[in-house]
Amino acid sequence: MTQEREDYRILHEAALRDYLAGLPDLKTLLGGDPAHWAITEVGDGNLNLVFIVKGTNGGIAVKQALPYVRLVGESWPLPLSRAHYEYLALSKQAELASGLVPALLHHNEALALTVMELLEPHIIMRKGLVAGTQYPGFVDDITTFMARTLFFTSDLALSAAEKKEGIAAFAGNHALCKITEDLIFTDPYRIAEQNRWTAPYLDGLAAELRDDMDLHVAISRLKLKFMASPEALLHGDLHTGSIMVTESQTRVIDPEFAFYGPMGFDVGAVLANLLMAYFASAGHERAPGERAAFEAWVLQTVETVWSEFARKFLELWRAQGTGDAYPISLFAGEKGAARLEAERQAYMQRLFTETVGFAAAKIIRRIFGLAHNIDFELIEDARKRAVSEARAVRLARGMMVEAAAFRVIADVTGAARKLKDWQPELSG
Ligand code: SR1
Numbered sequence: 001m002t003q004e005r006e007d008y009r010i011l012h013e014a015a016l017r018d019y020l021a022g023l024p025d026l027k028t029l030l031g032g033d034p035a036h037w038a039i040t041e042v043g044d045g046n047l048n049l050v051f052i053v054k055g056t057n058g059g060i061a062v063k064q065a066l067p068y069v070r071l072v073g074e075s076w077p078l079p080l081s082r083a084h085y086e087y088l089a090l091s092k093q094a095e096l097a098s099g100l101v102p103a104l105l106h107h108n109e110a111l112a113l114t115v116m117e118l119l120e121p122h123i124i125m126r127k128g129l130v131a132g133t134q135y136p137g138f139v140d141d142i143t144t145f146m147a148r149t150l151f152f153t154s155d156l157a158l159s160a161a162e163k164k165e166g167i168a169a170f171a172g173n174h175a176l177c178k179i180t181e182d183l184i185f186t187d188p189y190r191i192a193e194q195n196r197w198t199a200p201y202l203d204g205l206a207a208e209l210r211d212d213m214d215l216h217v218a219i220s221r222l223k224l225k226f227m228a229s230p231e232a233l234l235h236g237d238l239h240t241g242s243i244m245v246t247e248s249q250t251r252v253i254d255p256e257f258a259f260y261g262p263m264g265f266d267v268g269a270v271l272a273n274l275l276m277a278y279f280a281s282a283g284h285e286r287a288p289g290e291r292a293a294f295e296a297w298v299l300q301t302v303e304t305v306w307s308e309f310a311r312k313f314l315e316l317w318r319a320q321g322t323g324d325a326y327p328i329s330l331f332a333g334e335k336g337a338a339r340l341e342a343e344r345q346a347y348m349q350r351l352f353t354e355t356v357g358f359a360a361a362k363i364i365r366r367i368f369g370l371a372h373n374i375d376f377e378l379i380e381d382a383r384k385r386a387v388s389e390a391r392a393v394r395l396a397r398g399m400m401v402e403a404a405a406f407r408v409i410a411d412v413t414g415a416a417r418k419l420k421d422w423q424p425e426l427s428g
């Protein structure tokens with residue numbers, strides 16, 4: 001992707017209104033006089049502008065990439081090409097996981113702008129989790145999304161040529177990968193200007209992280225895996241802020257970090273964010289019965305996200321494993337079939353170990369890195385917040401350094417449960 005940006009300009013409300021009024025299909029979809037369309041900027045993410053536009057007939061969501069990181073400002077430039085990769089990823093995900101991503105209505109490459117279906121009454125899942133809401137349809141939807149997008153873009157389903165073309169199509173999204181490489185896999189473990197944590201309570205823990213060579217080896221192995229293992233097309237930022245939900249529907253949004261990477265990075269992101277919701281729960285106001293029910297649901301969800309993902313992924317592999325990896329001609333007859341099935345189980349065990357490690361990395365970055373999440377941030381009492389965060393970090397350190405000791409997902413939820421009432425020693 002070149003930066004073909006002479007025509008780029010940031011579309012604030014008036015310019016956006018004029019632009020949309022010039023697109024006949026969208027004008028009809030919105031309906032009424034464009035002068036009366038309600039336009040609101042609602043972006044609360046770290047990178048982009050997001051507008052909701054409503055007319056007399058309907059509404060749309062408009063996302064425009066800014067040439068810099070919104071969270072930090074113009075001092076941190078970021079390529080507009082991320083809008084291209086997001087559009088490409090959304091198109092692929094719509095093909096593979098139909099109904100689980102927002103419908104695409106319009107894309108303008110020069111403006112780095114995409115118009116999508118307005119998701120209503122969906123909310124950002126993270127906000128729902130902070131409020132203690134349970135989502136009964138989530139496991140089925142997110143595991144279908146992950147199993148299908150990961151399997152069908154992997155060497156298990158594709159020819160070698162198709163796979164390499166896929167890698168090439170996303171290879172230019174390296175600036176977004178670099179954000180992940182720095183903010184997740186490096187900065188939390190060293191002194192970095194943009195790091196922050198709940199001070200002074202976690203000062204000691206932050207220093208321990210910077211001095212923990214077992215942890216530095218473990219995070220470096222994960223970083224290498226992230227950089228050098230193009231297994232499948234990843235969403236690349238699959239946290240609960242990238243998922244919109246109602247109690248019965250799930251939509252995955254915002255794949256601007258998409259690239260070909262290790263599958264465990266996406267699966268680990270989902271598990272990590274559920275585990276953080278679990279540990280944060282202790283710091284939020286909830287009626288006692290509701291708290292217990294919510295926390296039990298979250299841990300149950302951690303377990304079923306992994307088990308259902310693994311079941312669906314294996315089912316796809318058995319039925320549609322026609323890619324160039326594991327040629328079927330090498331596994332003929334009963335003996336071959338049995339050996340291939342054993343190999344599939346070994347593959348899933350390796351993927352589980354990597355998922356556990358990546359989940360741990362995702363937890364630690366949200367507590368010591370630049371970008372935090374509201375699960376913890378909305379706990380007003382800083383000491384309480386630090387207690388929840390320290391519990392999450394203790395679990396994450398174990399998951400990262402001893403990932404292989406977690407053989408099954410119940411080992412992860414069991415360890416989380418044991419830390420529920422653990423009282424950490426805080427600094428300050
Ligand atoms: C500077 S961007 C910070 C974070 O926001 C995105 O959601 C990604 O998680 C990224 O790491």
Ligand code: MG
Pocket residue numbers: 045046237242254
């Ligand atoms: Mg995002």
